[in-house]
Amino acid sequence: MASGPSKLYADDVSLLVVLLDTNPFFWSTFSLQFSEFLSHVLAFLNSILLLNQLNQIVVIATGCSSCSYIYDSSSDSNPGSEFGNMPRLYSNLLQKLEEFVARDEQLLKAGKQGAIASSLLSGSLSMALCYIQRVFRSGPLHPQPRILCIQGSPDGPEQYVAIMNAIFSAQRSTVPIDSCYIGSNNSAFLQQASYITGGIYYRPPQLDGLFQYLSTVFATDLYSRAFLRLPKSVGVDFRASCFCHKQTIDMGYVCSVCLSIFCEPHKKCSTCGSVFGQAQLDVASEASRKRMASDTKWCSGSNDKIGTGIVEVCVKSACRSVVGCFTGFLGM
Amino acid sequence: MNTYAERPTNGEVEEDDDEDEVTGNGRAWERTYAEDRSWESLQEDESGLLRPIDDKAIYHSQYRRRLRALASTAAVSRIQKGLIRYLYVVVDLSKAASETDFRPSRRAVVGKQVEAFIREFFDQNPLSHIGLATIKDGIAYSLTELGGSPESHIKALMGKLECSGDASLQNALELVHGYLNQIPSYGHREVLLLYSALSTCDPGDIMETIQKCKKDKIRCSVIGLAAEMFICKHLCQETGGTYTIALDEAHFKELILEHAPPPPSIAEYATANLIKMGFPQRAAEGSIAICTCHEEAKVGGGYTCPRCKVRVCELPTECRICGLTLISSPHLARSYHHLFPVVPFDEVPPSVQNDPIRRSPSTCFGCQQSLLNPGNKPGLSVTCPKCKQYFCIDCDIYIHESLHNCPGCESFRHSKAE
Ligand SMILES: [Zn+2]
Ligand SMILES: [Zn+2]
Ligand SMILES: [Zn+2]
Ligand SMILES: [Zn+2]
Ligand SMILES: [Zn+2]
Numbered sequence: 001m002a003s004g005p006s007k008l009y010a011d012d013v014s015l016l017v018v019l020l021d022t023n024p025f026f027w028s029t030f031s032l033q034f035s036e037f038l039s040h041v042l043a044f045l046n047s048i049l050l051l052n053q054l055n056q057i058v059v060i061a062t063g064c065s066s067c068s069y070i071y072d073s074s075s076d077s078n079p080g081s082e083f084g085n086m087p088r089l090y091s092n093l094l095q096k097l098e099e100f101v102a103r104d105e106q107l108l109k110a111g112k113q114g115a116i117a118s119s120l121l122s123g124s125l126s127m128a129l130c131y132i133q134r135v136f137r138s139g140p141l142h143p144q145p146r147i148l149c150i151q152g153s154p155d156g157p158e159q160y161v162a163i164m165n166a167i168f169s170a171q172r173s174t175v176p177i178d179s180c181y182i183g184s185n186n187s188a189f190l191q192q193a194s195y196i197t198g199g200i201y202y203r204p205p206q207l208d209g210l211f212q213y214l215s216t217v218f219a220t221d222l223y224s225r226a227f228l229r230l231p232k233s234v235g236v237d238f239r240a241s242c243f244c245h246k247q248t249i250d251m252g253y254v255c256s257v258c259l260s261i262f263c264e265p266h267k268k269c270s271t272c273g274s275v276f277g278q279a280q281l282d283v284a285s286e287a288s289r290k291r292m293a294s295d296t297k298w299c300s301g302s303n304d305k306i307g308t309g310i311v312e313v314c315v316k317s318a319c320r321s322v323v324g325c326f327t328g329f330l331g332m
Numbered sequence: 333m334n335t336y337a338e339r340p341t342n343g344e345v346e347e348d349d350d351e352d353e354v355t356g357n358g359r360a361w362e363r364t365y366a367e368d369r370s371w372e373s374l375q376e377d378e379s380g381l382l383r384p385i386d387d388k389a390i391y392h393s394q395y396r397r398r399l400r401a402l403a404s405t406a407a408v409s410r411i412q413k414g415l416i417r418y419l420y421v422v423v424d425l426s427k428a429a430s431e432t433d434f435r436p437s438r439r440a441v442v443g444k445q446v447e448a449f450i451r452e453f454f455d456q457n458p459l460s461h462i463g464l465a466t467i468k469d470g471i472a473y474s475l476t477e478l479g480g481s482p483e484s485h486i487k488a489l490m491g492k493l494e495c496s497g498d499a500s501l502q503n504a505l506e507l508v509h510g511y512l513n514q515i516p517s518y519g520h521r522e523v524l525l526l527y528s529a530l531s532t533c534d535p536g537d538i539m540e541t542i543q544k545c546k547k548d549k550i551r552c553s554v555i556g557l558a559a560e561m562f563i564c565k566h567l568c569q570e571t572g573g574t575y576t577i578a579l580d581e582a583h584f585k586e587l588i589l590e591h592a593p594p595p596p597s598i599a600e601y602a603t604a605n606l607i608k609m610g611f612p613q614r615a616a617e618g619s620i621a622i623c624t625c626h627e628e629a630k631v632g633g634g635y636t637c638p639r640c641k642v643r644v645c646e647l648p649t650e651c652r653i654c655g656l657t658l659i660s661s662p663h664l665a666r667s668y669h670h671l672f673p674v675v676p677f678d679e680v681p682p683s684v685q686n687d688p689i690r691r692s693p694s695t696c697f698g699c700q701q702s703l704l705n706p707g708n709k710p711g712l713s714v715t716c717p718k719c720k721q722y723f724c725i726d727c728d729i730y731i732h733e734s735l736h737n738c739p740g741c742e743s744f745r746h747s748k749a750e
Binding site: 064065066067068069072075107111113116120122123124126127129130131133134137139140159160161162164165166167168169172173192195196232233234235236237238239240249250251252253254255256257258259260261262265266269271272274275276277 | 381416459517518604605606607608609610611612613614615616617618619635638639656659660661662664665666667668669670671672696697698699700701726727730731734735736737738739742743744745
């Protein structure tokens with residue numbers, strides 16, 4: 001990370017950390033060949049380096065049982081590799097990738113877990129953030145960092161807490177997480193990551209033109225993004241994972257002491273050990289009747305002027321008229 | 333009218349004390365610079381830029397001591413934290429708040445610190461609610477109702493900092509008691525009074541009001557800006573709160589921020605409960621729907637209740653149709669790192685690093701930085717006891733203070749399964 005005074009880091013110089021999904025279980029069943037996918041991505045990486053001579057890219061492979069750095073353009077100085085005419089970026093990256101995939105496969109066999117659908121996104125995200133912190137530490141002048149996840153395999157609900165921790169850390173250091181999701185269903189984790197950190201989430205509708213999508217949506221530096229009409233969010237899936245079965249749920253039970261989420265009612269919290277009093281009472285139903293009214297209304301019971309106090313509101317959603325203030329209500 | 337004050341308000345005696353302090357220690361504003369000596373911690377680097385002195389090793393050892401202390405206390409007592417808090421902040425804006433012993437005045441200092449406190453409070457207590465009230469002319473006014481949005485509270489407070497009249501503790505307590513009594517039983521009821529006056533001007537018997545707060549389990553804390561008062565001390569003792577007196581602005585800031593982390597939950601104060609909650613999806617930008625909160629058609633944004641599919645504008649809220657508590661799940665997830673902390677890493681002794689047989693890797697697993705000092709001598713490094721990966725000390729601090737994940741443990745399915 002040579003950041004001498006000779007290098008002039010303008011606000012359009014980027015550091016792009018790419019997280020590449022290499023999960024074999026995903027690629028073996030996917031319509032696009034991994035090699036074809038790679039040719040799109042390599043062309044995209046090359047174009048990033050060509051956009052600005054100071055641009056820097058780092059590639060981290062997200063495997064199904066491990067993660068590893070496979071390319072760093074700042075330390076890529078050994079010239080003349082054996083692959084003849086192939087650019088250094090390609091040969092070095094492909095060689096490392098090959099080693100990584102072989103190692104990942106060995107680890108998988110040693111694990112004896114069978115097919116694992118999800119990739120270790122939490123690991124590669126954590127590594128990327130550590131790397132970006134190092135760039136921040138290198139001095140006041142540094143390229144603008146961002147993370148791009150090119151992901152295809154589905155979310156691993158067991159990584160929920162770790163991924164959320166990483167997202168909040170990225171948000172605190174204002175590092176946007178862009179997501180290019182090529183799988184069939186939207187990824188709730190990546191949607192949340194991009195939404196919270198202010199990045200772009202995009203699911204290319206046609207994978208033949210992957211390079212074009214990558215270069216038009218994800219190649220722009222953070223400064224220039226303000227001037228472009230980038231894809232708008234198609235909604236964010238805020239579903240969480242329950243702590244008991246690692247399922248993705250949109251409704252659940254939350255421990256009031258430690259905020260752990262469960263998909264079904266329990267007698268005791270498995271995280272903090274609290275014993276629950278009244279099991280899973282629907283607190284809202286009793287509280288919803290007593291609503292705060294913010295504007296002045298007239299009580300229909302006592303004909304008093306009701307300020308910003310507590311008023312009873314008709315529970316029927318269609319009516320929602322003010323029934324009575326406290327004095328009027330008690331008098332009735 | 334009753335006037336409670338532990339000692340008579342003799343302004344002159346107090347002023348003399350202040351005078352002595354000033355001559356002994358320099359003026360208050362001089363002191364902050366003289367004690368800091370901030371210029372001594374800077375040095376010039378090769379290119380002439382000012383940089384802090386490289387005291388990384390010292391800083392790191394301090395940080396490790398702190399981390400170990402934290403881990404040991406957590407192991408001894410697994411403190412349950414009441415994370416759903418309902419807190420009323422009451423700001424005394426009687427004429428005592430216009431005094432200038434704090435610069436530029438007590439009310440300006442209070443206003444500034446309350447703003448910082450509200451932001452910190454919501455950062456640490458994502459599900460909690462704050463309400464604001466003020467005391468002026470012997471009457472308590474509600475500034476904002478209990479709510480979860482920091483910006484609306486700050487906006488409401490900023491325009492309303494004029495002071496006049498007397499302070500009334502009883503009126504303030506009665507007002508907030510009325511609001512806090514409504515909240516569900518799983519919430520912790522708290523009041524934080526920022527009290528400038530040295531007296532209280534009450535319409536009735538304040539002891540009754542204090543007993544009422546005690547009975548309804550409202551924890552009252554007071555931060556005084558002048559001197560200690562018996563009635564405040566009595567209030568805090570009775571209701572289980574804390575009573576502190578601020579000496580100067582820095583001390584006041586410290587005292588008010590002590591109220592930001594959740595207090596240890598006392599079992600009888602709030603019963604643990606399972607609350608049914610929904611995690612709504614955010615609708616696409618550009619979609620049009622009628623929301624139930626304003627009853628008008630809105631473009632974009634908005635959330636959909638997972639149970640009855642109705643649209644609401646903001647979270648957290650309660651579904652107006654089915655009554656389900658709706659919350660954005662990242663709100664909950666912000667506090668999960670408290671539940672699953674990263675274990676402290678072990679320091680690698682230099683002897684191990686020099687050992688040619690079990691040689692440690694030469695780069696940090698997290699950031700790829702070289703772990704060797706210039707001249708290929710091994711530098712400081714740490715290792716995760718679970719995944720056995722090596723990290724540089726910068727990553728060690730970042731992982732424990734901000735990331736709350738071990739990149740090594742997260743990167744191997746093996747170590748996770750164990
Ligand atoms: Zn479950
Ligand atoms: Zn719990
Ligand atoms: Zn609903
Ligand atoms: Zn490191
Ligand atoms: Zn580890």
